[in-house]
Amino acid sequence: MIEMINVYKKYPNGIVAANGIDVKIEQGDFVYVVGPSGAGKSTFIKMMYREERPTSGDILINGTNLASLKNSKVPYLRRQIGVVFQDFKLLPRLNVYENVAFALEVIEETPKVIRKKVMDVLELVGLKHKARMFPTELSGGEQQRVSIARSIVNTPQLVIADEPTGNLDPETSWEIMNIFEEINARGTTIIMATHNREIVNTIRHRVIAVEGGLITRDEYGGEYGYEG
Ligand SMILES: Nc1ncnc2c1ncn2[C@@H]1O[C@H](COP(=O)(O)OP(=O)(O)OP(=O)(O)O)[C@@H](O)[C@H]1O
Ligand SMILES: [Mg+2]
Numbered sequence: 001m002i003e004m005i006n007v008y009k010k011y012p013n014g015i016v017a018a019n020g021i022d023v024k025i026e027q028g029d030f031v032y033v034v035g036p037s038g039a040g041k042s043t044f045i046k047m048m049y050r051e052e053r054p055t056s057g058d059i060l061i062n063g064t065n066l067a068s069l070k071n072s073k074v075p076y077l078r079r080q081i082g083v084v085f086q087d088f089k090l091l092p093r094l095n096v097y098e099n100v101a102f103a104l105e106v107i108e109e110t111p112k113v114i115r116k117k118v119m120d121v122l123e124l125v126g127l128k129h130k131a132r133m134f135p136t137e138l139s140g141g142e143q144q145r146v147s148i149a150r151s152i153v154n155t156p157q158l159v160i161a162d163e164p165t166g167n168l169d170p171e172t173s174w175e176i177m178n179i180f181e182e183i184n185a186r187g188t189t190i191i192m193a194t195h196n197r198e199i200v201n202t203i204r205h206r207v208i209a210v211e212g213g214l215i216t217r218d219e220y221g222g223e224y225g226y227e228g
Contacts, residue, residue: 001027001158001189002048007057009043009213017043018054019213025191027157030184030205033193034224040213041193045160048191049081050074061158079103082151082159082188086166088143090135090150096122097131100150121149125179141172148179152188159183161192165199177203197224 002025009018017040025031033041046052047059050066059066061077069077090099097118104114122128125145135143144164151159161180165173177199184190194200200207200223207222208215217225 001025001029001062002191003058003060004047005058005060007047007054007059009040009047009052010055017213018047018057021057021213021215023208023215023218025189027189028184028187030180030190031192032200032205032207032224033191033210034195034200034207034226035210035216036226039210041210042162043213044210045162045191045193048158048160049083050077079154080156080158082148082154082156084144084147084151084159084161084164086163088135088140088147088167090143090146092135095132095134096127096138096146099135099146100153103150103153117153118149121153124152124182125149139172140168141175144168144172144176145179148176148183152183156188158189158191161190163193163195165194165196170198173199197226200224 004021004023007018007021010016021044033044035041043052047054047066048061050069054067057067064077091102094102100118100121101114104117119128122131125148127142127145127149130138130142165176168176173196180190181203204221206220207217209217209225
């Protein structure tokens with residue numbers, strides 16, 4: 001599903017954040033991306049949804065090469081990938097329902113289809129009863145649930161999450177992980193950068209360790225393996 005071939009990324013300031021990455025990720029995989037701060041985890045995953053473009057190398061997603069993809073085609077790519085961030089990035093003036101529906105309205109679904117899809121994903125994340133509330137009225141964990149609902153409402157085959165539990169307390173983090181497990185059980189590929197050792201060592205999945213812009217370890221059922 002995803003293949004990186006000799007991917008190299010040098011930022012304009014001269015920092016090399018990917019230094020020859022080769023990796024393959026199959027449909028349905030659940031991948032943790034671990035490593036110290038500054039290792040290149042976010043850069044690695046940002047290149048998968050074309051938030052960053054590689055300096056050289058190829059990135060194939062279902063046969064599309066993101067390295068050469070025209071900017072005009074990026075919105076179409078993004079519709080097929082759900083993205084979840086540490087700081088939720090909800091739209092403050094829209095309520096829960098509208099935040100999730102927004103992703104569908106831009107692709108011109110009918111109101112009836114939108115309503116059904118939005119209420120279904122809100123049910124999945126346990127927030128149907130808060131559909132009319134605004135982001136500021138929600139806890140961090142609830143806001144992250146909304147953000148996950150938004151990321152999957154288009155039924156993407158791939159969900160990318162950059163430290164999705166980074167701002168949450170341990171108990172809420174486990175609840176959020178259960179939602180990702182549920183999404184993965186439906187066949188969706190999940191790629192998650194995380195510093196959460198407990199989670200990685202308990203809910204075992206493939207672990208890709210990144211250090212100095214290189215993959216230093218890649219193990220199914222692997223451990224977190226860092227002190228920090
Ligand atoms: N937009 C940018 N411009 C210049 N340098 C950048 C940019 N983004 C990241 N870097 C640099 O690239 C390196 C890798 O950063 P990246 O954000 O990928 O690390 P990370 O592993 O996600 O770290 P963290 O665990 O702190 O989130 C760092 O040295 C960082 O300073
Ligand atoms: Mg990061």
